[in-house]
Amino acid sequence: MTAPQPQPTAPALASAPQLDTARIRAISIDLDDTLWPIWPTITRAERVLLDWLTHHAPATAALFSSTESLRAIRNQMVALRPDLLHDLSALRRESIRLALTQAGDEPALAEPAFDLFFAERMRVELFDDAHDTLAFLSARYPVVAVSNGNADVHRIGIGHYFRHSISASEFGVAKPDARIFHAAATAADVLPHEVLHVGDDATLDAQGALNAGMQAVWINSANHPWPHDDTPPHATVDSLTALCRLLA
Template sequence: MDAAVNNLRGAAQGLDLSRVQAISLDLDDTLWPVWPTIERAEQALAGWLAQHAPATARLVGDAQALRAIRVRMQTLRPDLKLDLSALRRESIRMALTQAGDDPALAEPAFEHFFDHRQRVDLFDGVHETLQFLSQRYTVVALSNGNADVQRVGIGQYFSASLSAPSLGVAKPDARMFEMAADAAGVAPQALLHVGDDAALDVRGARRAGLQAVWFNPLREGWPYPAEPGPQAEVTSLAALRRLWG
């Protein structure tokens, strides 16, 4: 991204709002910080295992041990690489089996984890921004992850919620953005994508023919690391709303 855009955070440098007929939004690290959420969910899972599968709880005594099992599961089941829920569930099942506990406990254990995974701390202004956008455009959630907008409590703002597991492709694959445009009922050139990841969200969207806004709240001051760059960069959801004046 050139210096002019980098210095005009939140300014619509190159952004043509007259083209925009629909919005697609990333979820994790765009509407909430994801890693604190995952850490709390893993702590909740550890507590559940301690109560219902103590041998497994001892085997995976910390989050790092369970993550190591998940890395091994990724190697064993490459077919699950796009489905984070299935990958997590089968990793829990592997841990249960290795510890000698009932592998059927993987289902309720995962549901406990997944329930806590939806308990996110929204960034400031999420409801105001989603209401602002949804009153003007069709809004589609577009995520590589497994957040559920209904369970998070923001589903009312979205006409569709698309994820890598449901589509069989993941950002930055152009097909994912094309499917988002199709879900919104517009051509890709009329879809504006907003996301935090420079490669997955911005470069992927631009290469698929979309306009893109880089949501960059946690790394303010970093230069844009990939090309093609975004039409605009914002460091808050309030700044995103200000793109419309």
């Protein structure tokens, strides 16, 4: 009788490094889905855009008659213009221009249409504990926003909490590229290992910050497992309030 063969075991997950609060001299923090939920905002902005198109570009509104179709052509633009992947404003503007062109409307209407969309995109609803968290952090550290999105912290009304705000569209590269994290450290006038990065995305935020030599806290409100085989972040919390308790 053949002896049973041993079954392969999954590789053990590396243990999380210890968060060293004494090392923290600055905070970098993500925006979308860290300080506010993004998709309700985008959906509302797309509805406002569709209503505007109904009055100013009716052929486009008829051809792209739902927010889903507007989002589909925006996603199509990602494939058509991968050079714009880091610039969400340009992607959205050019997707509107493509929709207008396909429908036979005036492509120049893309500019005012995007301006309207972008203004609505700035009307975010912050998580209940976002203001208190930003006040807590900014009273203790220089805080730098680091985002792949196109939110403007000053137009949103939270710019006074931040030493600086870095967006992928302006910087030219997006998270998880280490260069955008290092730019945040430079903006705060500290070294990368002296920065604690906070964000909701396991790959773009937590893993990206770790690879850039920073400490990282992953805000994991949905209690997802860490999705990578390599080292997990220094800490995982379920809310901004929990982040403040961690750093108090």
